[in-house]
Amino acid sequence: MTRTGSQYRQGLNDGRTIFINGERVGDVGSHRAFSRAVDSIAALYDLTNEPATRKHVTYPSPSTGEPVNVAYMIPRSREDLRHRREGLRVWSESTFGLMGRSPDHVAGFLAGFAAAPELFEEVNKEHADNLLKFYEWARDEDQYLTYVIVPPQIDRSKPAHKQQDPHLYAGVKEERDDGIVVAGAQMLGTAAAISDWILLSCIVPLGEGDERYANTMVVPLDSPGLKIYARRSYADAATSVFDYPLASNYDESDALVVFDEVFVPWENVFVYQSLELVRDQWWKTPSHVLGNSQAQIRLWTKLDFLVGIAKAVAEMNGSLKAPPVQSMLGELASYATQVRSLVLAQEANAKVDENGVYWPGVEEVHACSAIQIELYPRMVGMIRELCGGGLIQLPSSRDDFLNPEASADIERYIQSPGYPSRERVKLLKLAWDILGSEFAGRQLQYELFYAGAPHLVKSRVFNNYDFARSDALLDEALTRYDLDT
Numbered sequence: 001m002t003r004t005g006s007q008y009r010q011g012l013n014d015g016r017t018i019f020i021n022g023e024r025v026g027d028v029g030s031h032r033a034f035s036r037a038v039d040s041i042a043a044l045y046d047l048t049n050e051p052a053t054r055k056h057v058t059y060p061s062p063s064t065g066e067p068v069n070v071a072y073m074i075p076r077s078r079e080d081l082r083h084r085r086e087g088l089r090v091w092s093e094s095t096f097g098l099m100g101r102s103p104d105h106v107a108g109f110l111a112g113f114a115a116a117p118e119l120f121e122e123v124n125k126e127h128a129d130n131l132l133k134f135y136e137w138a139r140d141e142d143q144y145l146t147y148v149i150v151p152p153q154i155d156r157s158k159p160a161h162k163q164q165d166p167h168l169y170a171g172v173k174e175e176r177d178d179g180i181v182v183a184g185a186q187m188l189g190t191a192a193a194i195s196d197w198i199l200l201s202c203i204v205p206l207g208e209g210d211e212r213y214a215n216t217m218v219v220p221l222d223s224p225g226l227k228i229y230a231r232r233s234y235a236d237a238a239t240s241v242f243d244y245p246l247a248s249n250y251d252e253s254d255a256l257v258v259f260d261e262v263f264v265p266w267e268n269v270f271v272y273q274s275l276e277l278v279r280d281q282w283w284k285t286p287s288h289v290l291g292n293s294q295a296q297i298r299l300w301t302k303l304d305f306l307v308g309i310a311k312a313v314a315e316m317n318g319s320l321k322a323p324p325v326q327s328m329l330g331e332l333a334s335y336a337t338q339v340r341s342l343v344l345a346q347e348a349n350a351k352v353d354e355n356g357v358y359w360p361g362v363e364e365v366h367a368c369s370a371i372q373i374e375l376y377p378r379m380v381g382m383i384r385e386l387c388g389g390g391l392i393q394l395p396s397s398r399d400d401f402l403n404p405e406a407s408a409d410i411e412r413y414i415q416s417p418g419y420p421s422r423e424r425v426k427l428l429k430l431a432w433d434i435l436g437s438e439f440a441g442r443q444l445q446y447e448l449f450y451a452g453a454p455h456l457v458k459s460r461v462f463n464n465y466d467f468a469r470s471d472a473l474l475d476e477a478l479t480r481y482d483l484d485t
Contacts, residue, residue: 001061001064001066001067001068001140001141001142002045002048002049002058002067002068002069002142003045003048003141003142004045004046004049005041005042005043005044005045005046006042007045008041008042008045008144009029009038009042011196012027012028012029012038012194013027013029014220014221014222015222016028016193016221016222016226016228017226017227017228018193018227018228018230018255019227019228019229019230020033020229020230020233020236021033021232021233021236025193028193028194032233032235032236033230033233033235033236033253034193034194034230034233034235034253035235036235036241036248036249036250036251037099037191037194037235037249037250037251037252037253038194039249040094040095040099040249040250041099041102041103041144041194043094044091044094044095044102044103045103045142047090047091047094048069048142053090054067056070056083056086056087056090057069057070057087057090057091058070058087059073059080059083061139061140063136063140064140066140068139068140068142069087069103069104069107069139069142070083070084070087070088070104071084071087071088071091071103071104071105071107071108071111071294072107072110072111072135072138072139073111074111074114074115074357075290075350075357075358076356076357076358077358078347078348078350078358080358081346081347081350081358081360082347085293085297085343085344085347088104088294088297088298089297089300089301091104092297092298092300092301092302093301095250096246096250096301096302096305097298097299097300097301097302097303097304097305098246098250098302098434098443099191099250099252099298100190100252100295100298100446100450101146101190101191101195101252102191102252102298103142103143103144103145103195104294105146105291105294105295105298106145106146106147106199106291107138107139107145108287108290108291108293108294109147109199109287109288109290109291110134110135110138110145110199110287111135111139111286111287111290112285112286112287112288112289112290112291113131113135113216113270113281113285113287114131114132114135114136115285115286115287115290115355115357116284116285116286116353116355116357117131117132118355119277119280119281119284119285120270120271120277120281123271123274123276123277124272124274126266127269127270127271127272128270130266130267130268130269130270131270133267134218134267134268134270138197143196143197144194144195144196144197145195145196145197145198145199145218146189146190146191146192146195146197146198146199147198147199147200147201148170148186148187148188148189148192148198148199148200148257149186149199149200149201149202149203149204150186150187150188150202150203150204151168151169151170151185151186151187151202151204151213152168152169152185152186152187152256153187154168154169159206159207159209159210160206160209160210160212160213161209161210161212161213162209166212167183167184168184168185169184169185169186169213170182170183170184170185170186170200170213170257170259171183171184171212171213171215172212172213172215172272172273173212173261174261176263178265178266179263179264179265179266179268179269180215180217180263180264180266180269180272181261181262181263181264182200182215182217182219182259182261182262182263182264183259183260183261183262184213184258184259185256185257185258185259186200186202186257186259187255187256187257188254188255189228189254189255189256189257190252190253190254190255190446191252191253192221192228192230192253192255192257193228193230193253193255194252194253195221196220196221197218197219197220197221198218198219198221198226198257199216199217199218200215200216200217200218200219200257200259201215201216201217201271201278201281202214202215202278203282203452205279206275206278206279207275208275210275211273211274211275212273214271214273214274214275214277214278215269215271215272215273215278216269216270216271216278216281217264217268217269217270217271218268218270219259219262219264219268223262223263223264224262224263225259225260225261225262225263226257226258226259226260226262227257227258227260228255228256228257228258229255229256229257229258230253230254230255231253231254231255232438233251233253234247234251234437234438234439234442235247235248235249235251237438239397239398240397240398242398242426242429243397243398243429244429244433244437244439245429245430245433246430246433246434246437246439247433247437247438247439251439251442254442286353286357286359286360288365289346289359289360289362289365290359290360292365292368292369292451293343293346293360293365295450295451296339296342296343296346296365296368296369296372297343299339299368299372299376299447300336300339300340300343303335303336303339303375303376303379304336305434306332306336306379306380306383306434307329307332307333307336309383309427309430309431309434310328310329310332310382310383310386311329312427313383313386313387313390313427313428313431314329314386316416316418316419316424316427317390317416318416318417325386328382328385328386331382332379332382332383335375335378335379338371338375339368339371339372339375342364342365342367342368342371343364343368345361345364346360346361346364346365347360347361348361349361349363349364362464363461363464363465363466366457366460366461366464367461369450369451369457369460369461370457370458370460370461372447372450372451373447373448373451373454373457376444376447376448377444377447377448380434380435380440380444383431383435384435384436387428387431387435390428391428391431391432391435391436392432392436393414394414394425394428394429394432395410395414395425401421401422410425
């Protein structure tokens with residue numbers, strides 16, 4: 001069944017341990033740093049239950065027949081992939097593609113794991129059963145998972161087990177009859193403060209000696225010893241929603257997650273000290289492509305949003321008919337279209353595996369991740385150029401409009417035909433919040449490193465591209481001539 005926004009909010013009041021600005025957060029749902037992000041997530045859950053959108057964002061649970069979120073779907077046809085894509089697009093439009101760890105993201109990774117249970121069964125049947133049971137429960141109860149799958153940046157020159165303290169990276173400290181004790185830290189806990197569960201695993205390469213860190217498990221946010229250290233909140237720093245409309249509502253927060261001897265019962269463990277399985281779970285199941293296809297649907301929405309901002313600014317400034325501006329807008333639109341096309345191509349080039357599961361086109365998924373690194377900063381830079389000095393010739397805050405003397409001058413000198421002062425300032429404040437504010441800087445950093453270090457992202461393209469096509473063309477060309485031709 002699908003949750004309501006109210007039910008999601010109630011679940012946050014569980015005594016979880018979150019620190020920000022030197023203080024422990026009491027109620028995350030009402031704290032200024034997180035409350036509006038919670039509102040945005042709650043709105044997603046409510047959107048799922050609206051009659052007009054319900055058919056797009058849900059599908060019948062294989063267990064109960066009740067509607068559940070398409071993010072948890074294990075696709076078994078191209079029609080399933082289309083349905084999933086349409087539902088994820090609806091959700092991403094609600095947040096303008098600005099929340100990378102909304103509940104539909106890690107749900108895709110979990111579904112990918114569950115789509116290949118035999119891989120887990122080969123190592124440990126009981127842990128494989130744990131995975132399937134939890135997946136089905138999380139799907140049917142509409143749970144919100146985020147993940148921490150990268151060790152903290154302490155000393156990357158050494159493997160995990162050779163760090164100065166063996167419990168710096170999150171790993172097993174003790175094994176008990178009823179479960180394990182986890183100690184250490186992991187990053188990057190995006191949306192950890194406002195989710196229900198954390199999936200702890202490792203996507204970076206591990207080697208011999210690192211077995212204690214080669215695990216996959218789920219941990220509820222209220223677990224004793226689990227601590228969330230959130231970064232500076234852009235929502236908390238925002239002077240008003242009018243001045244920072246995006247930071248105020250869509251700052252999902254990032255965090256260091258510390259496991260201070262956290263007990264995890266065996267039923268929540270899916271991979272245990274297996275170097276091979278903790279690696280293969282990402283690449284030999286559809287997990288990575290399902291999770292990343294969701295991220296790329298979100299990116300497509302975000303780029304459409306950027307194009308809309310650029311066009312609106314050009315219209316407001318009276319430059320839309322200028323050929324150089326039209327050329328710039330055309331280039332921006334072409335980038336958004338590239339991502340859209342790769343998303344749709346993932347369905348057209350989907351491959352079915354031995355379990356009857358349809359994987360989105362792997363080449364297209366990795367290609368989209370690679371061009372994302374180039375496209376997003378390029379688009380941000382172009383729109384900044386289009387906006388020019390208007391972005392920084394803005395009133396300091398909405399309060400300037402409340403001062404009669406200041407308001408009179410602002411309304412006279414900061415306006416455009418068809419755009420009275422408040423409308424012009426409103427648009428440019430929004431543009432600044434995605435192009436130049438602290439929130440915007442975090443958005444840029446996120447898109448640059450979402451899928452990993454750029455060289456790793458591009459190496460995945462290398463490893464999955466069908467070079468045989470290129471080789472065959474070259475070979476054919478070379479056979480058509482020689483010295484005596």
